[in-house]
Amino acid sequence: MSLALLQALDRSDPLAAKRQAFHIPVGLVYLDGNSLGPLPVTVREHLEHVLLQQWGTDLIRSWNTHGWVDLPLRVGAKIARLIGAESDEVIAADSTSVNLFKVLLAALKLRPGRRVIVSDIDNFPTDLYIAQGIAELLGGYELRFVKKDQLEDALDEQTAVLMLTEVDYRTGYLYDMARLTQLAHQKGALTVWDLAHSAGALPVHLNRHGVDFAVGCGYKYLNGGPGAPAFVFVARRHQSVTTPFLSGWMGHKAPFAFVPEYLPAEDIRRLTVGTPSVLSMSALEAALEVFEGVDMEQVRQKSLQLTDLFIELMEPLAARYGLERVTPTDHARRGSQVSYRHPEGYAVMQALINQGVIGDFRAPDIMRFGFTPLYLRFTDVWEAVERLRQVLQKELWREPRFSQRAKVT
Ligand SMILES: Cc1ncc(COP(=O)(O)O)c(C=O)c1O
Incomplete structure (x- = not known):
C-alpha cells in the first residue's frame, strides 16, 4: 500500500466533495466523529x-x-x-x-x-x-x-x-x-x-x-x-x-x-x-x-475501506508495540470504528492527540478510532498511522502529562 495509491483513491472517491461541508481544522486528523461529529458549515x-x-x-x-x-x-x-x-x-x-x-x-x-x-x-x-x-x-x-x-x-x-x-x-x-x-x-x-x-x-x-x-x-x-x-x-x-x-x-x-x-x-x-x-x-x-442525497450503502462501502486500510497499516505496529485489536475483521461484524487494547492506552492516545490525531480512550485500556466517510480521506488514515508510529517508536507517551486523566476521556 503506497501513499500515491491512497492519493489516487482520494481523487476518485465519490464522497470526496462532502468534506467541504465540514469545518475540519487544518492539519488535524479527526478520528472521533463517533463521539462528537465536527461542525457542518450549514449549522453555523x-x-x-x-x-x-x-x-x-x-x-x-x-x-x-x-x-x-x-x-x-x-x-x-x-x-x-x-x-x-x-x-x-x-x-x-x-x-x-x-x-x-x-x-x-x-x-x-x-x-x-x-x-x-x-x-x-x-x-x-x-x-x-x-x-x-x-x-x-x-x-x-x-x-x-x-x-x-x-x-x-x-x-x-x-x-x-x-x-x-x-x-x-x-x-x-x-x-x-x-x-x-x-x-x-x-x-x-x-x-x-x-x-x-x-x-x-x-x-x-x-x-x-x-x-x-x-x-x-x-x-x-x-x-x-x-x-x-x-x-x-x-x-x-x-x-x-x-x-x-x-x-x-x-x-x-x-x-x-x-x-x-x-x-x-x-x-x-x-x-x-x-x-x-x-x-x-x-x-x-x-x-x-x-x-441529503447521500447513499448510506456508499458510506458503508467507504467506511469498510477506511477501516480495512487502518487495520492493514496498523498490523506491523500492533505486533511490534503490543497493541491488541479487539475489532472484528469480518465486515459483517464490524461497525465504523477500530479499537486496540494497550496497557498504556490512555497515555498513548493523549500523546497521539498532541500530534494532531484525535481518537479517544475507553476504560479500562481501549484506544478507539472512529471512521467517518463523509470527511475522512484515505490519506488521513495513512497520516494517522504515521503519527502513531512516531508516538510509539519515540515513546512520546511516556511524558508524565499524558498519564494525567482528564474528566472526559
Ligand atoms: C451506546 C450509547 N448509548 C447512549 C450514549 C449516551 O447517551 P446520552 O446521549 O443520554 O448521554 C452513548 C454515548 O456515548 C452511547 O455510546
Whole structure:
C-alpha cells in the first residue's frame, strides 16, 4: 500500500466533495466523529439565522412562523431515512438515556407477566443503568446481563425485552440485528435497539428487520453538536399502545387545549415530554442536510475501506508495540470504528492527540478510532498511522502529562 495509491483513491472517491461541508481544522486528523461529529458549515449559517432573526427579532412568533413547534417531527423524519424507518416513526427529543427510559418502560408494559430484561453486560453503561432504574421502580424484574456469546441462550419465554446497542462502543462489534430481533420475537419478546454508533455510520434497516423500538444520539455520526437532541423510534404497529409514562404536555393530544387530563397524542409525538431545545434542535436539523442525497450503502462501502486500510497499516505496529485489536475483521461484524487494547492506552492516545490525531480512550485500556466517510480521506488514515508510529517508536507517551486523566476521556 503506497501513499500515491491512497492519493489516487482520494481523487476518485465519490464522497470526496462532502468534506467541504465540514469545518475540519487544518492539519488535524479527526478520528472521533463517533463521539462528537465536527461542525457542518450549514449549522453555523443556520444558527446565525435562528439566533438573530428567529429568536432575536421574531421572538415568540417563531413557534409558528418558523415552525419551531414541529422541529422534533421534522428532524425525526430526516433521521428516519437513515435508519430504515418511516418518517412518522421517529421523533427527535431529549437524550438517548431519557428516550431509552421511555421505550424500555413502555415495552415492558406491553409484555405483562414476563419479568426478564436481557442485555449485553458490555452494553454502554447508560443502557444498563436505565434498565436498573426501571427494575428498581417496577420491582420483581430480573436483569439478565450476559456476555455476547451467551445472549442467544439467555432469551426464553420469560424474556420481556431484548435491549442491545447495534455497534459495541468499545470494540466496534456489529450485532446481527436481523437475527437477534427474529430470535427475540420467536420467544415472544420485544426489542429495543440503541443506534448511537450506527445512525449515520452505516445503513440501518429497522423496519426490514421488524425492530420494535430504537433510540440514538444526535451528536455522533449525525454531527448535531455537543449534547444534540437524541431520537426515538417506535414501529407504527406499536404507537397507539405505547404508553408515554413521561406524560408531559408536549406529548399531549392537544397541548394548547390546556385541559387537566392527560391524553396522549395519537402519533409519535406522544414520545415527547416538554418544550424542545430549539437552538440544539435547529443545529441538528441543519447538520442533517449534509446527508441529503447521500447513499448510506456508499458510506458503508467507504467506511469498510477506511477501516480495512487502518487495520492493514496498523498490523506491523500492533505486533511490534503490543497493541491488541479487539475489532472484528469480518465486515459483517464490524461497525465504523477500530479499537486496540494497550496497557498504556490512555497515555498513548493523549500523546497521539498532541500530534494532531484525535481518537479517544475507553476504560479500562481501549484506544478507539472512529471512521467517518463523509470527511475522512484515505490519506488521513495513512497520516494517522504515521503519527502513531512516531508516538510509539519515540515513546512520546511516556511524558508524565499524558498519564494525567482528564474528566472526559
Ligand atoms: C451506546 C450509547 N448509548 C447512549 C450514549 C449516551 O447517551 P446520552 O446521549 O443520554 O448521554 C452513548 C454515548 O456515548 C452511547 O455510546
